[in-house]
């Protein structure tokens with residue numbers, strides 16, 4: 001959740017002159033300022049109040065664009081593509097592997113689209129398509145795309161993340 005001074009300032013700055021893309025800009029900046037890179041319900045309520053935008057509209061924007069998060073994110077992010085091409089080439093198994101290796105016991109592969117490890121170090125989420133179907137299955141790790149992923153390669157990427165030094169402090 002944001003401190004309200006920061007949030008009010010972001011809204012004020014973007015609303016000056018009703019700049020195009022203001023709502024997206026506000027949501028993006030507020031998320032960037034938040035530890036855990038996410039938009040809390042209270043953030044969205046305050047933005048709704050300050051901009052006069054219905055809360056439901058803010059939720060539709062935040063859920064439409066995959067770069068917005070509504071729950072706190074881990075230090076590292078693994079994104080597994082669940083589009084048709086990637087599914088056909090084994091992305092469900094990759095997601096199951098990640099959940100098993102990261103002890104995501106409450107994660108339901110058929111219903112949930114994301115989980116974060118208990119120590120908040122790693123978030124795993126899915127995407128509908130990266131637009132690189134010819135290279136399926138595709139997985140990204142901290143924004144770096146990996147094509148033709150398999151269980152062995154994924155296991156070694158996960159081990160690397162687990163062994164990476166945790167970020168100090170984590171404050172933004």
Ligand code: FES
Nearest residue numbers: 081083086130132
């Ligand atoms: S279906 Fe995975 S990149 Fe398109």
